[in-house]
Amino acid sequence: MPLGHVLYESGNHLQHVYFPVNCIVSLLYVMEDGHSAEIAVVGNEGIVGVALFMGGETTPNRGIVQSAGEAYRLPGKVLKDEFLRAGPFQHLLLRYTQALLTQMAQTAACNRHHSVDQQLCRWLLLSLDRLATDELVMTQELIANMLGVRREGVTEAAGKLQNLGLIHYSRGRIRVLDRPGLEARACECYRVVRNEFARLLPDELAR
Amino acid sequence: MPLGHVLYESGNHLQHVYFPVNCIVSLLYVMEDGHSAEIAVVGNEGIVGVALFMGGETTPNRGIVQSAGEAYRLPGKVLKDEFLRAGPFQHLLLRYTQALLTQMAQTAACNRHHSVDQQLCRWLLLSLDRLATDELVMTQELIANMLGVRREGVTEAAGKLQNLGLIHYSRGRIRVLDRPGLEARACECYRVVRNEFARLLPDELAR
DNA sequence: TGCCGTCTGTACGATGGCGCACAATGGGGC
């Protein structure tokens, strides 16, 4: 799964679902004028394509690989059959979907009230939680797309964080040096989402 | 269900689910500093308390009556038992939940990119779609809480709409005079949400 | 009829983010 690969496009009927292993997938809404905003981010705790088992077949979003890596792909039909058996797997999928709901809700609130600085911290932490490393391969331009802000805004915010010694970055690589420091600067949204995932999916995160 | 009644509070375990008949319920996230933002709005097409059957029992949101009226209340256990029978009712609930996902996603994107003017139009239309009348009983102060903006911002935006002859309001009552005109001024977000609800819940809306 | 409290209108400086333009830097490819 290379960086930037589009798993599905807004409105297209999904053929497969994906279980990220060591990659991250962003769910993005792309507006008519080309602006975009990240709705949620999915890593190995989750599944890309909940619309398949929820019954909608498609959603008005784009699924795009935000950090390269591997993922399992499963034909939609296989997943749907398994889902319909109404076993523990179904419950797991539903609990994950609720966690996703929370993440989206929090994104909405965060977009309304918090500064770019805070959102960048939240975003870095959420992404990092879904990877095994402390390094992200990602240009500021791409981060800006995700957050739905200007690239310059990200440059400025990231500059502050670097000056504070919280992160180090250069040409498309961001390394996190002080995680607790980042958390302290992030808004409550990060914590709310993290706690809700921990509550709903304790086993998944323990793996 | 009186105006302002809180159906559930952030983090509380839900005891019941509600099926609005002629009222509207807002799902609100309230921040630590007291600011708030509406996440989604539920009318007679939907159900309040999806967390119950999704398996989470609770969500970090508040459910509050935004327009007085009546609703059916069902003990959570009854709904859950029915849900577990995995019949058409389950499918309906899941499709509704997906529609809710779309509404939240669109709210997030809208909060990021659109002006107060546009969002007010979207909000009025979404609320109106969930009522039988063309009049909302709601002060600008409350609308501001929902949208997560200043009351003055709503006053200004509403003033423009009134000058254009699209709405008429006075002391807590808003009447919509020109619906197509409002739609024209609303951002794409309204249309996306409406279309998605129509696609996922054709029968519900036809009632 | 008159009062009072709620609701709406208006003003003003502050500020954060936007759009644009362009400079500086550094890494990979030749």
Place this chain on the structure above:
DNA sequence: GCCCCATTGTGCGCCATCGTACAGACGGCA
């Protein structure tokens, strides 16, 4: 080892929204 281009840094004017403050206006109630 050098060049080119992707990436990052910086500056500037603009505008929407914010916070605050206070003035009008309407309507229910005494």
